Amino acid sequence: MERGNVLVIGNSGVGKSTLINAVIGDEIAETGWGTRGTTRVGIYESDKIPFRLIDTIGFEPSLLKARKAIGAVKKWSQKSAKEGNKDNQINVIWFCVEGTTRKLFPKAIKDLLDATSMWKTVPVVVVITKSYSLPDREENIAMVNKAFAKQKRHAKNLRRVIPVVASTYVLNDNAFAPPEGITELIDVTNELMPEGIKAGAKDIASFKINRKRAMAHGTTGVATTAAVVVGAVPIPYPDAAILVPLEVTLVNGLAQIYGINKNEDSKKLINTIVEIGTVSLVARQAINMLKAIPGVNLGASALNALIAGSIVAAIGEGSIYVFEQIYLGNKTVGDIDWVKKVMESKLTSQFVDAVKAALEKITDSTDKKDIAKIIIDVFKTAVGGSGGKK
Numbered sequence: 001m002e003r004g005n006v007l008v009i010g011n012s013g014v015g016k017s018t019l020i021n022a023v024i025g026d027e028i029a030e031t032g033w034g035t036r037g038t039t040r041v042g043i044y045e046s047d048k049i050p051f052r053l054i055d056t057i058g059f060e061p062s063l064l065k066a067r068k069a070i071g072a073v074k075k076w077s078q079k080s081a082k083e084g085n086k087d088n089q090i091n092v093i094w095f096c097v098e099g100t101t102r103k104l105f106p107k108a109i110k111d112l113l114d115a116t117s118m119w120k121t122v123p124v125v126v127v128i129t130k131s132y133s134l135p136d137r138e139e140n141i142a143m144v145n146k147a148f149a150k151q152k153r154h155a156k157n158l159r160r161v162i163p164v165v166a167s168t169y170v171l172n173d174n175a176f177a178p179p180e181g182i183t184e185l186i187d188v189t190n191e192l193m194p195e196g197i198k199a200g201a202k203d204i205a206s207f208k209i210n211r212k213r214a215m216a217h218g219t220t221g222v223a224t225t226a227a228v229v230v231g232a233v234p235i236p237y238p239d240a241a242i243l244v245p246l247e248v249t250l251v252n253g254l255a256q257i258y259g260i261n262k263n264e265d266s267k268k269l270i271n272t273i274v275e276i277g278t279v280s281l282v283a284r285q286a287i288n289m290l291k292a293i294p295g296v297n298l299g300a301s302a303l304n305a306l307i308a309g310s311i312v313a314a315i316g317e318g319s320i321y322v323f324e325q326i327y328l329g330n331k332t333v334g335d336i337d338w339v340k341k342v343m344e345s346k347l348t349s350q351f352v353d354a355v356k357a358a359l360e361k362i363t364d365s366t367d368k369k370d371i372a373k374i375i376i377d378v379f380k381t382a383v384g385g386s387g388g389k390k
Contacts, residue, residue, distance in 0.1 A: 003045075003050060003052065004050075004051045004052070004091035004092065004196055004200075005052045005054055005089060005090055006053050006090075006091070006092045006093070006094055006189060007094065007116065008020060008096065009056050009059075009093065009094065009095060009112055009116065010058065010059065010094075010096030010098075010108070010112070010129070011058060011059045011096075011097075011104075012058030012059060012060050013058065014130075015096065015098065015130055015166055016055055016058065016129075019094075019127065020044055020055055021166070022166040022182050023053065023182060023186060024049065024053065025046065025048050041055065042054070042055040043055075049186060050190055051092070051193060054090070056069075056073050056115075057069045057073065059108070059111055059112075059115075069115065070111060073116065074115060074117070074118065077090065077116070077118045078207070081118065081204045081207045082208075082211075089201065090116075090119050090200050090203075091196030091197050091199065091200045092122065092124075092192050092193060092196040093119060093123070093125070093157075094124075094126075094127050095108075095112045095124055095127065096127045096129050097109070097126060097128055097129070098130050099128045099130050099132070099133070099137070099140050099163060100130055100132075102136075102139070102140050105140075105144055105147045106150070109144070109148060109151065110147075113154050118203060118207055119199075119200065120157075120203050120206065121157065121199040121202055122157065122196055122199045122200055122203060123157060123192045123195055124157045125159055125161075125162060125185065125188060125189060125192070126158065126160070126162070127181075127185060128140050128141070128144065128161065128163040128164065129166060130165070131163030131165060131180075132165060141161045144161045145161065159188070159192055160188050162184055162188065163180075163181055164180060164182060164185060165180045165181065212257050212258055213320065213324065216254050216257050216258070216320045216323075217320070217376075217380070219250065219254060219257065220250065220316030220317065220320065221372070223246055223250040223253075223316060224309045224312050224313045224316065224372050224376055225309070225368070225369060226312075227243060227246055227309045227311070227312035227313075227372075228305045228309035228369075228371050228372045228375070229305075229368055231243075231304045231305040231308025231309060232301050232302075232304060232305040243277070243308060243311065243312065244274065246312060247274050247277045247315055248270075250315065251270050251274055252270060254320060254323055255269075255270055255319075255323060257323070258323035258326065258327045260323055260326060260327075260333065263333075266333045269322075269333045269334075269339060272339055273322070273339065276344060277315045298359070299364045302362060302363070302366065302371070305368060306355065306359070306362060306371060307355075309375040310351065310375055310379070311351075314347050314350070314379065315347075317346060317380070318345075318346035318347075319343075321342060322339055322343070354378045354379050355378075358371075358374050358375050361378075
């Protein structure tokens with residue numbers, strides 16, 4: 001089986017390093033390491049266990065330090081996803097909470113879930129460290145389950161709660177708590193690893209597509225604003241060739257975001273999208289439908305700005321949907337007939353519906369930037385953005 005990675009996360013002083021040493025079987029992690037604001041991450045592995053352990057910054061009690069620790073783990077996770085390094089892909093998460101501080105469980109678990117929010121489907125094992133008192137263990141387990149249940153979106157990720165004693169602890173002159181729970185933790189983690197490897201890959205793919213989608217929407221927003229400014233100057237839109245360079249730049253930019261290669265097939269795809277834009281018969285029909293809407297009383301400048309911005313927004317949203325489906329492998333750059341249908345739907349009934357929604361929010365005195373923002377918002381909702389109708 002592929003060697004997986006376990007993210008070990010918890011408050012400072014919870015005993016993460018002692019736990020790592022107990023699992024690995026060597027004194028390789030410094031006890032108390034990472035408790036003074038460091039943002040370093042330690043990666044430990046051994047031939048003795050079939051997975052790596054990734055140790056993170058310890059969370060401090062203060063709000064400011066806790067936010068800093070959460071941010072550090074998030075940043076590391078996102079950087080790992082962007083670099084595509086399998087050695088840093090998280091497959092199982094150990095939430096370490098200290099058994100002697102069970103009153104802090106709800107806040108600790110909330111912070112840990114926040115820090116690992118990128119890993120939405122990765123299995124979680126809560127490790128109750130320093131679990132010396134047998135009578136308290138049942139109560140600790142119940143409190144962990146209760147704290148997780150309150151975080152409804154993540155409750156399904158919790159697989160096990162395992163109390164452990166990582167090293168022999170002297171209770172008094174006549175009693176001690178021997179190491180316990182370590183082999184169970186290793187076995188459970190190993191059992192979860194196949195599921196975790198699939199979940200980690202899925203979560204990274206989800207992160208990447210969301211980042212591309214955010215960049216694509218941002219690019220479409222910039223182009224829409226530029227189109228609104230250009231459109232404010234009265235021009236005959238059925239022949240508005242002035243928008244074509246803007247549309248070409250937009251579509252090419254979106255293709256680049258989604259890694260659409262510039263071969264002959266992709267050039268044909270991009271040209272098809274642009275041709276269905278402003279200078280096409282579809283766009284002319286859409287504009288005529290718009291002008292036929294009863295009660296349109298905008299002046300020429302605002303109406304033209306709305307039309308120009310809406311056409312570019314529609315082309316942008318349609319292109320995002322097309323490129324995303326190609327990126328996901330659901331379609332290919334050669335599916336030109338499908339592309340035509342998608343783009344035509346964006347510039348006909350869907351286009352008119354979105355513009356109708358924008359018309360309700362725009363007057364002759366509306367600022368150009370505000371017009372662009374209104375257009376962008378309505379095209380994301382009325383048309384459904386990149387997840388809109390096919």
